[in-house]
Amino acid sequence: MFFQENQIIMLNLAENFDMKIFKKLMGSAAIFIALSLIGGYLYFDQKFTPPENNLNVAGIAENTTLGWDHTEENSHAAVLLPVKIKGIDNVFFMQLDSGSPTTMFYKKSLESIRTKFHDKIRINEKLNTMSAQFSLGNMTVTSDFKLLNYGNRVDFKNTVANNIIGTIGTDLFEKRIVILDFKNERCSFVENTDEKGFETFEFKKRKIMFPGTIASEKLKLLYDSGTSGYELLTNREEWQKYRRPDGSIKKEKGNSWGNVLTVNSATADQTVTIGNSKLQLSEVTYVEGTSKMQNLLMKTSGMQGMIGNKLFLNHTLIVDCKNKKFKVK
Incomplete structure (x- = not known):
């Protein structure tokens, strides 16, 4: 009887000891994951934070x-x-x-x-x-x-x-x-202009994000004049959704700081609303060969696409980054 009671006590102690170790291990794992997430966030936040503006x-x-x-x-x-x-x-x-x-x-x-x-x-x-x-x-x-x-x-x-x-x-x-x-x-x-009728946009880390809408879907669109000759660049899934099913597809080679990319453009027949201005989207594009860092930037920024200058060819675009205001006319 005494032996059985001692055995039960020892088993209970072992279970309690194992549970304490388990809890400590889980706590350590949670802290490690949290620190990893924070560290990852700080790394990429620093990676995409531009240097001080010394102009x-x-x-x-x-x-x-x-x-x-x-x-x-x-x-x-x-x-x-x-x-x-x-x-x-x-x-x-x-x-x-x-x-x-x-x-x-x-x-x-x-x-x-x-x-x-x-x-x-x-x-x-x-x-x-x-x-x-x-x-x-x-x-x-x-x-x-x-x-x-x-x-x-x-x-x-x-x-x-x-x-x-x-x-x-x-x-x-x-x-x-x-x-x-x-x-x-x-x-x-x-330095100054009449900002009557201007609208707000997001300007973080010196990235210009215009609010946009295509077919009632609200989008955050990066204005990247470096992609000047394209109207809308997006991922392959959105590209399939916006392009005309019976339209032609054009393939060409692109250049991103010396890196060769494959650019796929297809005809489209959509209306893009940028702010309060309705613009005709006649072409949609997706790019093959972008780096993992570029893809990660798109995901972490929350943007759904990039717009170039071609979308504004018949318009005037005014951008006030200091006050985060813009206008398309």
Whole structure:
């Protein structure tokens, strides 16, 4: 009897001991998972957080010529703006890219400029930056610009060549209200404008998210002028839903900072409402070959697609990132 009672006591102690260990292990696992989630969130939050905006902007640019970079497949591949580097009379071009949070220069292009104007291009090899000032109309932009190991050699002999030397990002959008008159191919960067009839949009981490609607479905759409020649880029599932079943499909090669992508575009017949403006969606696109990081960015941001400049070709788009207001007219 005594032995049986001791055996029962020992079993109860063992069960209690095992339960305590189990609870501790579960508690540790929960803490580990929580810390992993927090760590993951902080990592990606930091990964997609742009650096501090160090642009020093003076003056404004009004009715600057808005040009286009052309490819064999796309006549509106990128918006190009004419700029001058301080101390150099030549006109170069920079791509206006609302998908880039940072204004930067292309190192390979600058190195070719430096062979001719060696005392005007000051590159910090250690920091991979360039201290410079460029002008657009009567507006000047000064900073230590980041350099991207990208670009082509500048052709000084060809006076009509689009010598693209860098990218203008949304850090400049924070400093000035941007007016893109696509119909008349004009662009302005101003400090004030009449904002009657303007609507709100989301502007986080220098990403422009317009509210949109397609067939009563509300969407969050990233305005990325880097995808200039496309109306709406989305995933394959949405692409299948929006395209015309009997419509044609066009395949082409795309370029994302030197990475080759496969771009699939299909005819569509939809109406896209951006704010209160109804725009005709005649084409929808999805891309193969994007990186895991790019796909993750789309998922974590909550966006359902990206819109380029082609959707606004017959309109004027005004974007005030400082006050998070916009208008399509």
